[in-house]
Amino acid sequence: MRGKNTVLKEERQQRILEMLHQDGSVLASELSDVLSVSEDTIRRDLRDLFEAGLIQRVHGGAVLRAPRLRYSERVQQTIQGKTAIARAAIQLLRDGQVILMDGGTTTLQVARSIPYTLHATVITNSPAIAMELAEHPNVDMILLGGPLLKSTQTTAGIETVEALRSYQADICLLGICGLHVEAGISTTEREELYIKKVMIERSAEVVALASAEKLNSSTPYIVGPLKLLTHLVTEASVPEEVLMPFRYLGITTIKAEPTETANEKIRA
Numbered sequence: 001m002r003g004k005n006t007v008l009k010e011e012r013q014q015r016i017l018e019m020l021h022q023d024g025s026v027l028a029s030e031l032s033d034v035l036s037v038s039e040d041t042i043r044r045d046l047r048d049l050f051e052a053g054l055i056q057r058v059h060g061g062a063v064l065r066a067p068r069l070r071y072s073e074r075v076q077q078t079i080q081g082k083t084a085i086a087r088a089a090i091q092l093l094r095d096g097q098v099i100l101m102d103g104g105t106t107t108l109q110v111a112r113s114i115p116y117t118l119h120a121t122v123i124t125n126s127p128a129i130a131m132e133l134a135e136h137p138n139v140d141m142i143l144l145g146g147p148l149l150k151s152t153q154t155t156a157g158i159e160t161v162e163a164l165r166s167y168q169a170d171i172c173l174l175g176i177c178g179l180h181v182e183a184g185i186s187t188t189e190r191e192e193l194y195i196k197k198v199m200i201e202r203s204a205e206v207v208a209l210a211s212a213e214k215l216n217s218s219t220p221y222i223v224g225p226l227k228l229l230t231h232l233v234t235e236a237s238v239p240e241e242v243l244m245p246f247r248y249l250g251i252t253t254i255k256a257e258p259t260e261t262a263n264e265k266i267r268a
Contacts, residue, residue, distance in 0.1 A: 012035055016031060016042075016062075020055065020063065025058070025062070025063045025181075025216075026063075027060050027061040028042045028043055028046065031045075046061075056186075056218040056220065058183055058218070063218045064180075064216060079109075082211065083109055084236065084257060085110075086106065086110040086112070086113040089113075089256075090113050092233075093118060093120065093171070095119045097121070097169075097170040098123065099121065099171055099173065100123050100169040100172040100173070100203055101122055101124040101172075102172065102173060102174045102196065103125050103128075103129070103152050103154030104152070104209070105175075106209040106211065107174075111129045112132055114133065114136065114139065116137055116138065118139065119138040119139075120140075121139070121142065122140070123142040123144065123167055124142070124144065125146070125154045125156065125164075125195060126153065127143065127148070127154075144163045145160065145163060146158075146159040147159075151189060152189055154195070156189075156195055157191065160195055161194055161195065164202060165202065169202055169204070170203070171206075171207060172199050172203035174199065174200070174208050174229075175209060176209060176210040177219045178217045178218040178219040179208060179214055179232070180216055180218045181216075183218035184223065184224055185222070185223040185224055185225070186218045186220070186221060186222050187223055188219045188220065190221050193221040193223055196223045197223055200224065205230045206228060207231040208231065210234050211235055212234060212238050216242060226246065226249055227250075231252045231254065233254045234254070234256065235255070235256055236257055243255075
């Protein structure tokens with residue numbers, strides 16, 4: 001009997017994960033009805049899945065948890081998708097803008113894609129982005145100081161926050177760890193939380209750059225609700241039904257066309 005219960009538990013938790021992938025979120029009360037078990041049993045299942053790093057618990061239920069990878073791993077992940085998102089994102093940039101560029105591997109790809117003809121000021125907390133744009137002939141580059149957060153390869157801390165408050169940007173390109181209609185904008189690092197909040201506050205437009213796996217997922221630290229975004233740029237493979245809630249909130253959604261190759265050069 002003990003072995004049978006273990007199998008049932010594994011099957012039940014697998015069904016919970018399948019429902020999360022299908023619907024984006026689940027409620028404990030609904031899971032109790034669908035799976036014909038008590039809410040206490042469901043809460044234990046959700047606790048197990050949370051401790052395994054597979055879900056993010058929210059009030060009354062759970063959402064998918066975005067994967068947490070090392071920076072070196074993220075650089076190599078979904079390169080084609082990031083290149084396509086970068087190509088779409090630079091269409092939102094204009095001459096004379098002050099551009100806040102959040103740290104992240106997708107925003108790094110944007111920096112690599114900015115055409116040499118663009119005249120702008122870029123402010124970033126990413127040394128990698130600063131180095132990428134250091135020799136750009138028409139971009140004035142400002143690197144925000146502060147302690148280096150090794151997990152994200154960005155500067156973070158009170159010095160970075162105070163420096164950000166000195167600027168008013170036309171547009172912010174925001175690196176995304178998780179986006180969920182109910183949970184909102186989230187990040188994996190507590191130190192990043194405050195940087196992203198201030199970047200949003202100091203920008204007229206906020207563009208979320210999110211690969212497909214970041215949508216309908218959440219991470220532990222909540223930056224704020226989705227309504228803080230003005231634009232979402234994501235991959236062409238994302239189904240329309242996933243994007244509808246973003247559009248309902250008034251967020252302009254852009255599906256990036258796929259690129260022929262990850263090494264495509266976009267510079268003019």
